[in-house]
Each structure stands twice: as C-alpha cells, then as structure tokens.
Amino acid sequence: EAGVAQSPRYKIIEKRQSVAFWCNPISGHATLYWYQQILGQGPKLLIQFQNNGVVDDSQLPKDRFSAERLKGVDSTLKIQPAKLEDSAVYLCASSLEPGGAFFGAGTRLSVL
C-alpha cells in the first residue's frame, strides 16, 4: 500500500513570496489533514478535510494560507505572502478511521 505522498520535500523562499505544497493521500482515505510543525514543537493542525469539504480550519491563518482538496483526493496548501515565522515542516496526513492518521514525510519550508 502506497503511503501519503508530499512534494516538494524542501523549499527555500524569501519573505513575501508565494509557495504551494502538494499532497496525495492514501487511496480511499476520506479524511485529510495539514499540520504545521515548527522546530521543537508538536504538529499543529491547520486544516482538516472530509472528502472535499472543510471540517476544521480554525487554526489556519486565512489572510495568507489557503488550501483545497480536488475531487476529494489530492490537496494543495498555499502560503501567500510568506512570513519568516512560516518556516516549519508542513505535514500532510490521511485517515480512514478516527485519529489513526498516516503521515507523509513532510515539506520543510525555510523563509529567508
């Protein structure tokens, strides 16, 4: 069974630039999560999709972050414009059952 795929693995941008991350969840997993993990901290949920609908985006900084899930499968997370404090690892996860999420390897973003 293929795992959660994320790309790119690494991204370096300057502040005020835009960036997008892509995630392909495990086939059949209806729930998809995007987490932000700042160095030294636990992952923080940014947004959760159930199929292609958003069920929780309460911690998503909507003035600069956006996310969509196309046809209930792949998802993209965008930051526009990026700030220095957005430097983090962005983790995508998917699950079939409550809470038992499978994580991708993440995208490490450095904002200079």
Added chain:
Amino acid sequence: AQSVTQPDIHITVSEGASLELRCNYSYGATPYLFWYVQSPGQGLQLLLKYFSGDTLVQGIKGFEAEFKRSQSSFNLRKPSVHWSDAAEYFCALFLWGGGGNKLTFGTGTQLKVEL
C-alpha cells in the same frame, strides 16, 4: 480545555535499558490516544493506539502503552531500548467536537540512546 502534556522534553537512556515516556491528557470523555514516533527528516509513524477495551496496548517495534484513567495517563514503555529507537516521540489525543474531529499532539519527547 482538552490537551496533551508530555512532561519530559529530553530523555537519555542506555542501550538495553528500559524506557518509559510519560503522557498526560485532559479530556472529559473517554479519549482516543495515540503514540507516534518521528525520526529526523521523516514524517510521523504510528506506534500504537488506544480506543477502548484492554488498557495495555501493544504496538510496533516492541513498544507498549498503558491507559490509566485514574491518572489521566497513557505512558509509553519498552523493556529494552535499541540504538535505532533514538527519535522524537509524540503522544496525541483525538478529539470529537462540533468543529470537526481532530488529532491534537503533545510537544514531544526527544529520546537519546547511549551506546
């Protein structure tokens, strides 16, 4: 408010020694609890989970965890640590809520294994 606390930021053990990583939760109902492990540069891997039933849960890589409702704890244990166990360990709580069901993580415990 619902939360997960991992009191130990760093733990160092000798290879072959036993290990216990602490996790405490705050939640009004019966929790769904998880332990994940994260190796450097990798995503999180699920070690084990507790939903209900037997309070001693077996996981992968020889890990186990015990749910103790009276202590609001879900500590992770391993009888004999291997050098490859060096990683960061996260306890997580699954919350059922009107705003969506979500997995909330503790701040993690960094495990170092001395040879």
